[in-house]
Amino acid sequence: xxxxxxxPATLVQPVGSPLSLECTVEGTSNPNLYWYRQAAGRGLQxxxxxxxxxxxxxxxxxxxxxxxxxxxxxxxxxxxLLLSDSSFYLCAWGVGGYGYTFGSGTRLTVV
Amino acid sequence: TQLLxxxxxxxxxxxxxxxxxxxxxxxVFSSLQWYRQEPGEGPVLLVTVVTGGEVxxxxxxxxxxxDARKDSSLHITAAQPGDTGLYLCAGARNSxxxxxxxxxxxxxxxxx
Numbered sequence: 001x002x003x004x005x006x007x008p009a010t011l012v013q014p015v016g017s018p019l020s021l022e023c024t025v026e027g028t029s030n031p032n033l034y035w036y037r038q039a040a041g042r043g044l045q046x047x048x049x050x051x052x053x054x055x056x057x058x059x060x061x062x063x064x065x066x067x068x069x070x071x072x073x074x075x076x077x078x079x080x081l082l083l084s085d086s087s088f089y090l091c092a093w094g095v096g097g098y099g100y101t102f103g104s105g106t107r108l109t110v111v
Numbered sequence: 112t113q114l115l116x117x118x119x120x121x122x123x124x125x126x127x128x129x130x131x132x133x134x135x136x137x138x139v140f141s142s143l144q145w146y147r148q149e150p151g152e153g154p155v156l157l158v159t160v161v162t163g164g165e166v167x168x169x170x171x172x173x174x175x176x177x178d179a180r181k182d183s184s185l186h187i188t189a190a191q192p193g194d195t196g197l198y199l200c201a202g203a204r205n206s207x208x209x210x211x212x213x214x215x216x217x218x219x220x221x222x223x
Contacts, residue, residue, distance in 0.1 A: 034210060042216060043214060044154075090153050096203035096205070096211045097161075099144050099156040099159050100154075100156065100201075101156070102153030102154050102155070103153050104152055
C-alpha cells in the first residue's frame with residue numbers, strides 16, 4: 001500500500017534561519033507531488049507541485065522553493081524564514097481525478 | 112477569485128441533527144471530491160464523484176454532484192460528535208496533472 005511520510009511534525013525556527021521540510025512517498029512510482037500551506041484551519045493554498053524528478057511548478061511566488069531530488073522525495077525549503085511563513089504545511093501525492101493522500105503536516109512557527 | 116465557494120463557513124449543531132453543506136462554482140469540473148480534516152492532521156479523502164447527478168452514500172453521509180458538474184453537496188444525517196471537523200471540497204478541472212482546486216472549507220462542530 002502507498003504511504004506518505006512528512007517530517008518534522010512541529011518546528012520552531014528564528015526569523016532569518018533556513019528551512020527544510022521533507023516528504024517521501026512509498027509504494028508507488030512517479031507520483032505527482034504537492035506542497036500546500038494552510039492558515040488557521042482554513043482552505044489549502046497550493047505552493048508547488050511536481051510531476052517528475054526535477055520538474056517543479058510554482059503557484060505562488062514567495063520566500064519558498066521546492067525540489068524533487070528523487071522520484072518519491074519532495075523538499076520544501078527557504079533560505080531565510082519570515083514571520084509570515086508561520087503556517088501549517090502539508091505534502092500530498094495523487095492525481096487530481098482520483099484524489100490526494102496527504103501527509104500529517106508540519107506546524108511551523110517562526111519566532 | 113475563489114473557484115469553489117463553500118457554505119456555510121461555520122456550522123455548530125446539536126448531536127442528532129441533520130445538516131447540509133454546499134460547494135458551488137461557475138466552472139465545470141471533471142470530478143469533485145470531499146475531504147475531512149481534524150485539527151493538526153492532513154485532510155482525508157471521503158469520496159469522489161464523477162458523473163453529473165451522481166449520489167454516493169458513506170454511512171450517514173450523502174454526497175451529490177450537480178447535474179451540470181458545477182456544484183456538490185454533503186448531507187449528514189443524525190450528526191455525531193465524531194463528525195466534527197473541517198470539510199473541504201476539491202474539484203479536478205481535467206483528468207490529467209492539473210492540481211485540484213480546493214474550497215476554503217466548512218468547519219463543523221457537533222455538540223453532544
